[in-house]
Amino acid sequence: MAAEAPLVSIRGLELGYPVRSGLFKRVVGSVRAVAGVDLDIRRGETLGLVGESGCGKTSLGKAMLQLERPTGGEVLLDCGGARRDLCRMRQGELREARRRMQIVFQDPYSSLNPAFTIYGSLEDAMRRYGLATRAERRRRLGELLEAVNMRPEHMDRYPSEFSGGQRQRIGIARALSADPELVVCDEAVSALDVSIRAQVLNLLLKLKAERGLTYLFISHDLSVVEYVSDRIAVMYLGRIVELAGTEELYSNPLHPYTRALLSAIPIADPDRARRRIVLEGDVPSPVDPPPGCPFHPRCPDRVEECSRVPPALRTHMIKGEAHAAACHLAKE
Amino acid sequence: MEGETLVRVRNLRTYLYANGRCNKAVNDVSFDVRAGRTLCVVGESGCGKSVTAASIMQLLPPLARIESGEIAYRSAEGELRLDRLPRNGRAMRSLRGRDLGMIFQDPMxxxxxxxxxxxxxxxxxxxxxxxxxxxxxxxxxxxxxxxxxxxxxxxxxxxxxxxxxxxxxxxxxxxxxxxxPKVLIADEPTTALDVTVQAQVFDLMERLKRERGTAIMLITHDMGVVAELADEVVVMYMGNVVESGTVREVLKSPAHPYTRALLGSIPLLGRGRSQRLEPIRGSTPDPFDRPPGCQFAPRCPRQEPACDAGLPPEVEVSAAHRVRCLFAKEGRDGR
Structure with missing residues (x-):
């Protein structure tokens, strides 16, 4: 496992948005939506990325795919042994690299063009990348729709004729139409009703097994992430605060934020009533993050050091498995 | 006076009208909201849970009407029939905010x-x-x-x-x-919030219940929230109450196939990838083109021709547990 190079290596990634203010809209500061993230995505794994709204998880996904140009750091993609930095690629090269990395968006209503038939939306990627002849495209898209449990004749209908769950499956088919290696699922099931959510989750797992896909699964719902992921990264204020294998993270969370997050999730089992760790206050504004550890103003375990020194993401070996946490108090 | 019934809803039918068509959004719904207790109404979008709350508060949209049934509120001056009061009359206006408080989903x-x-x-x-x-x-x-x-x-x-x-x-x-207020109706109060903030809001609601004996009716789609906060549960599907009872009864031994399927389709924290999710097949029917009998029949694994003959009657599986399913008694397997 360790010998194989990761599919994507993110190093020191930064994404800042300027904050403008006043009459002339001068830049008065910047929001570090992604503040120096290091992350490896291994080939064939599902990496879960969790955090609360505003923590930068979607920004990280977009910066990785260059949908937003990062303001610093590098995103190294494994190109047949050589590692190429996406941030320094020219438009043409980037287009080719993007074929291998696709995204499924959160909102199945706004992510399909209502004026295009499903065929129109889906064949775009195939046509642009010259993946198949015209006649073949219809056949391949038919197969693709069958793979996401829809019927080939749905191709000539419009998005308005489908329910939310069906549209999300169409969104997945579109992401797969360019035959990618990595699929970023950005809150792909969050907008769906409970009874539909399980259908889409199981579909994603099935497609991964069949096609050997790699997923970056972004979600705020820890129970869903736990169900699909091999490893999980927890984000807070633009930084990764904890990264570990799924079982290890849930059984032995090292960061107090992860512990609070896990304890706050209601579980549908009346026998497992637990003590909630109720955090004080709200997530601080990323425009003006606190000094030291970004979590310290809300942390129940804080010590004096936390308000001065920002903790680094240190890797501990626990039961032969890497478990990284950015906390001064984290111990094996 | 804990446990005293403050709001009694019986056989409520509220229909919505649009483009000359009628959506039987709430169809024969009954439950009690009691002092010092939390009643959770759980269901997916379109099941009629918000319309039920709006019926109690008389905050229905203009093209909606309470067709039959009763909503009774036990006020200090005796019992009041809320469904008979004029929507924006003096009596209703003085109850809203003073006796009946409401928290909406989206604070913005x-x-x-x-x-x-x-x-x-x-x-x-x-x-x-x-x-x-x-x-x-x-x-x-x-x-x-x-x-x-x-x-x-x-x-x-x-x-x-x-x-x-x-x-x-x-x-x-x-x-x-x-x-x-004596009764607090909360319509998905934490759906737009993060889990850590949700925990803060729940703490607050628990305190109100404990310290002031407020009767709480909480509308949610999240079974986890139900398990944490509810004393009693009402499960709704397509305008019907399909199952109701105490939390323990309903979540521990669900008797309706819909409740069972719903519980089987959500991942439980801590079980990881060892659990198997069983999705519910199909999707919710068009509210203007409903199944003739049991609303869940087309998606139900246990479906039989008898299910389409008419809405199944409510049966009592135990003193604190009622189910609207023809096979309620045989289907109990304690899962």
Whole structure:
């Protein structure tokens, strides 16, 4: 496992948005939506990325795919042994690299063009990348729709004729139409009703097994992430605060934020009533993050050091498995 | 007086009309909301849970009508039939806010952006109580402090856009609690919030129930929330109550195939990848083109021709557990 190079290596990634203010809209500061993230995505794994709204998880996904140009750091993609930095690629090269990395968006209503038939939306990627002849495209898209449990004749209908769950499956088919290696699922099931959510989750797992896909699964719902992921990264204020294998993270969370997050999730089992760790206050504004550890103003375990020194993401070996946490108090 | 029934809903039918068609959004719904207890109404979008709440508060859209059934509220002066009161008559207006408080899902649309938080809290105090202006001002600040909002005096002068999502939601709860209502109806109060903020709001609601004996009716789609907060549960599907009872009965030995399927399709934290999710096949039917009998029949694994003959009657599986399914008794396997 360790010998194989990761599919994507993110190093020191930064994404800042300027904050403008006043009459002339001068830049008065910047929001570090992604503040120096290091992350490896291994080939064939599902990496879960969790955090609360505003923590930068979607920004990280977009910066990785260059949908937003990062303001610093590098995103190294494994190109047949050589590692190429996406941030320094020219438009043409980037287009080719993007074929291998696709995204499924959160909102199945706004992510399909209502004026295009499903065929129109889906064949775009195939046509642009010259993946198949015209006649073949219809056949391949038919197969693709069958793979996401829809019927080939749905191709000539419009998005308005489908329910939310069906549209999300169409969104997945579109992401797969360019035959990618990595699929970023950005809150792909969050907008769906409970009874539909399980259908889409199981579909994603099935497609991964069949096609050997790699997923970056972004979600705020820890129970869903736990169900699909091999490893999980927890984000807070633009930084990764904890990264570990799924079982290890849930059984032995090292960061107090992860512990609070896990304890706050209601579980549908009346026998497992637990003590909630109720955090004080709200997530601080990323425009003006606190000094030291970004979590310290809300942390129940804080010590004096936390308000001065920002903790680094240190890797501990626990039961032969890497478990990284950015906390001064984290111990094996 | 814990356990006293404050709101009694019996055989409620509320229909919505649109384009000459009728959506039987709430069809024969009965339950009790009791003092010092939390009743959770759980279901997916379109099941009629919000319309039920709007029927109690008489906040239905113009093209909606309570067709039959009764909603009775036990006020200090005796029992009142809410469904018979004029929607915006004096009696209903004096009950809303004073006896019946409501928390809405989205605080950004429920709060008025051009008035300060404090003004909006004081509004109901001005209308419903005899407090003078300085007393109202002090009370509003006290309420915000109670809700755990830091710097309440300063915050009460601020506008909704200056507050974070969690603070807005707490300000709205402060508004709903201003006149200490006996019944609090919360329609998905935490759906727009993060889990850590959700935990704060739940703590607050538990405290209200415990310290003031408030009767809470909580509408949610999240079975986890039900397990944590509810004393009693009502499960709704397509306008019907399909199952109701105490939390333990309903979540531990669900008798309706829909409840069972719903519980089987959500991942449980801590079980990881060892669990198997069983999705419910198909999707919810078109409300204007409903199945003839049991609404869940087309998606039900246990479906038989008898299910389409008409809405199954409610049967009692135990004293505190009622189910609307033909096979309720045989289907219990304790899972």
């Amino acid at each position: 649309t429920a709060l008025n952006p051009v008035y300060s938080i404090g003004f909006q809290i004081r509004e109901s105090l001005r209308y419903h109580t005899r407090l003078g202006a300085p007393a109202r001002r002090a009370k509003a600040i006290e309420l915000l402090a109670d809700m755990g909002i830091p710097l309440p005096a300063q915050r009460s002068g601020e506008y909704p856009h200056q507050l974070s999502g969690g603070m807005r939601q707490r300000a709205m709860i402060a508004m709903a609690m201003a006149c200490e």
